[in-house]
Every structure is written in C-alpha cells, then in structure tokens.
Amino acid sequence: MVGIFSAAPFYTQCIRLPGANSPIPPKIRRNPRFFPYFRDALGALDGSHIHSAPPASERASCRNRKGFVSQNCLFGSDFDLRFIYALTGWEGSVSDARMYENADDLHIPAGKYYLADAGFPHSNHLLVPYRGVRYHLAEWDHASLR
Amino acid sequence: MLLKNNRPKNKEELFNLRHSSLRNVIERIFGVLKRRFRILCLAPEYNMQIQAQIPAALCAIHNFISHHDPDEDEMEDFDDFDDGGDGDDGGNDEHRAYNEEAIEPSVRRDRIAQEMWDDYQRLLEARQEGTESDDDEFDNNMYPQSL
Numbered sequence: 001m002v003g004i005f006s007a008a009p010f011y012t013q014c015i016r017l018p019g020a021n022s023p024i025p026p027k028i029r030r031n032p033r034f035f036p037y038f039r040d041a042l043g044a045l046d047g048s049h050i051h052s053a054p055p056a057s058e059r060a061s062c063r064n065r066k067g068f069v070s071q072n073c074l075f076g077s078d079f080d081l082r083f084i085y086a087l088t089g090w091e092g093s094v095s096d097a098r099m100y101e102n103a104d105d106l107h108i109p110a111g112k113y114y115l116a117d118a119g120f121p122h123s124n125h126l127l128v129p130y131r132g133v134r135y136h137l138a139e140w141d142h143a144s145l146r
Numbered sequence: 147m148l149l150k151n152n153r154p155k156n157k158e159e160l161f162n163l164r165h166s167s168l169r170n171v172i173e174r175i176f177g178v179l180k181r182r183f184r185i186l187c188l189a190p191e192y193n194m195q196i197q198a199q200i201p202a203a204l205c206a207i208h209n210f211i212s213h214h215d216p217d218e219d220e221m222e223d224f225d226d227f228d229d230g231g232d233g234d235d236g237g238n239d240e241h242r243a244y245n246e247e248a249i250e251p252s253v254r255r256d257r258i259a260q261e262m263w264d265d266y267q268r269l270l271e272a273r274q275e276g277t278e279s280d281d282d283e284f285d286n287n288m289y290p291q292s293l
Contacts, residue, residue, distance in 0.1 A: 002196055005203035014206035014213075027171075033164050037258045044172035052197050053189035069189065073201050077175045079168070082212055083205040089198025115169040122251045129165050130158040130255075137163050138152045139266070 017076075017084050018042045020109030027079035033139075038115075041127065043078040045085070045114045047096035054091075064092035074099040076106070076114060097121055157263035161255070164262065179208055 004010060028034040028041065049070035054062045062069045070092035076085030087103050096119045100106075108114065108125040116126045154160035180186050183204045190197060249257075 002199045002203045005206050006199040010210075011202065011206045014209040028168070034168055037164070037262050038168060041168070044169045046169075046172040046176075048176050050186050050201050051189040052194075053191045054194055054197075058194075071194075071198060071201075075172065075176070075205065077172050079171050080212075081171065081175050081178065082209050083175065086202045086205045088201045089194065115165060117169065122255070124251055127165070127251075127255060127258075129162040130259075133158045133162050134155075135162065135166070136152070137154050137159055139154065139160070139163065 015083050015086065017107060018078065018112075020112065025079040038127075040112050041079075041115055042108070042112050043076050043084055043114055045074065045076045045100070045116045045120065045126070047072050047074050047099060047119075049073075049092055050088075052092070058091070062092040068092075072096070072099060074103055095119065100126075154266075157256075157259040160263050160266055161259035175208075179204060182208065182211075 022042065024035070024039050025041075028038050049064050049066065049068070049072055052062060052069060052071040054069065059069055062071065064070050064072065071088060072090045072092050072094050074085070074087040074090075074096065075083060078084050085103075085106055087099055087106070090099050096117075100116075100120055110124075113125050113127045116128050118128055118131055120126050120128055122128045154163055186201065186204065190200070192200075
C-alpha cells in the first residue's frame with residue numbers, strides 16, 4: 001500500500017524538482033529582504049531523523065547523535081511548503097553531508113542553489129551560512145514600542 | 147523587546163540572519179508533516195524497506211493535499227516578517243544575474259552578503275533621516291544598478 005504513494009506515478013507527479021527556468025519564487029521576489037539577493041535559490045535542504053525500528057543487528061548504526069534510533073532522511077522543500085525532494089532510509093548515524101553526497105538524483109541546474117545549514121558543504125549548488133557568527137539577531141529594534 | 151545591540155553588525159551577521167529566516171521553510175514543513183502524520187513519531191515495526199518508503203509516501207501525500215486543499219496548510223502558512231520592509235514587489239527582472247559566470251561559492255556568498263549589507267546601511271540611514279515613508283526613493287536607492 002505504502003509503495004503506491006512512494007513510487008511512480010503518484011510520487012513523481014507530486015514531488016518534482018524545479019528546473020533551470022522556474023520563475024523566482026514569490027516569497028523571495030516580494031520581499032526586499034530576500035530579493036534580489038537570493039533570486040537563484042530554488043528551495044531549502046535539510047536532514048530529518050524519523051524514528052525507526054531496525055532489526056537488532058542494525059540498531060547500533062541507526063542510533064543518531066540525539067540518542068534515538070532513527071532513519072535519517074534528506075528533504076528538499078520549495079518556499080511554498082511543498083516537498084521537492086526526499087531521500088529516505090539512511091541509518092541514523094549518517095550525516096546530512098554524506099546523504100547529500102549520495103543524492104545522485106538531486107539535479108540542481110547550473111547557476112541555481114539550495115539553502116542549507118552549516119552541516120552541509122559549501123558548493124556551487126548549496127548556499128550555507130557563515131560559521132562562527134553571532135545569532136539571535138534582529139534587523140530592527142522596536143524602541144518606539146518600548 | 148529587542149535591544150539595539152541585537153542588530154547585525156556586519157555583512158556576515160546580516161547574511162546569516164536573512165539566510166536563516168528564508169531557510170526555515172524546511173523546519174516549518176517538517177513541523178507540518180510530523181503533526182499531520184503522527185506515524186512519523188512512532189517506530190513502526192515493518193521491514194526496513196517499507197519503513198523507508200513511509201516518509202517518502204507521506205511527502206507526496208502532503209503535496210497532494212496542499213495542491214488540492216490549500217487551506218489545510220493555513221495554520222502554518224503565515225509570514226513572520228517584522229522587518230518593517232514595505233513588501234513592495236520590485237517587479238522587474240533586470241537585476242544583474244549572479245551567475246553569468248561560474249564563481250567560487252565563497253565569492254558568491256561574499257558578494258550577496260556585501261550587497262545586502264550596503265543596501266541595509268542605506269536603508270538605516272534613510273530611516274534615521276525620517277524618510278522611511280518614501281518608498282519610491284527607498285526602492286531606487288536599493289537597486290541603483292537596475293536603473
């Protein structure tokens with residue numbers, strides 16, 4: 001049953017990677033904080049741990065950094081809360097970067113990239129944050145509201 | 147209340163702030179998926195091949211629902227920007243492309259961050275002069291290369 005939804009034709013109709021000519025996402029285009037800077041971003045990528053129940057022999061390699069037994073999955077989403085990519089079934093101990101390296105069917109057109117966190121390699125196809133930078137910041141203080 | 151020293155002080159901080167606010171769509175979609183399909187919070191004892199198919203299938207079903215019943219996502223689909231930006235759609239495609247030539251990833255990032263920072267400084271100055279309501283001038287200042 002689950003196979004019907006995780007394979008063609010249903011899956012391939014619902015989950016599609018954006019191509020080189022996809023329009024600039026409205027979420028970027030309409031916000032001067034993001035446009036034009038991120039105009040070539042197609043979406044965001046991240047790993048997510050999903051609880052799993054492997055056979056005892058595989059349990060050790062499925063235990064992740066957070067201490068629970070999981071499969072690690074690599075997901076991509078666009079800026080409208082839709083999935084555009086899913087790579088599932090990796091052992092919980094596998095890093096996001098390694099899943100990305102093995103994501104052979106994740107085609108990213110030249111000149112485009114995905115946003116990812118610092119656990120991913122900085123490459124032509126991924127835009128990651130600077131390391132060692134302060135966070136919990138805000139662009140505007142609201143002194144007048146105080 | 148936010149304090150003044152919470153403001154980004156350099157291009158790296160500003161870049162990371164905006165990068166993270168845009169990147170968080172992926173955290174939000176995980177939240178929606180895991181709330182919608184509680185099976186993802188359990189560890190079902192199917193064989194591993196089926197366990198691997200479950201998240202993929204649910205992603206596809208999530209998209210299917212979004213496509214056919216967009217209101218379902220409403221509870222999550224809010225915009226959380228409080229930057230006081232005018233939200234104006236620039237509406238033109240004439241900005242220079244960042245990728246006319248292949249560039250090093252770190253050069254590309256620095257370029258984006260620098261441009262963002264320069265515009266941000268300009269905007270801060272304009273606000274201090276009390277001209278923040280002048281959107282036309284703000285836009286022109288933001289994107290001089292497009293003129």
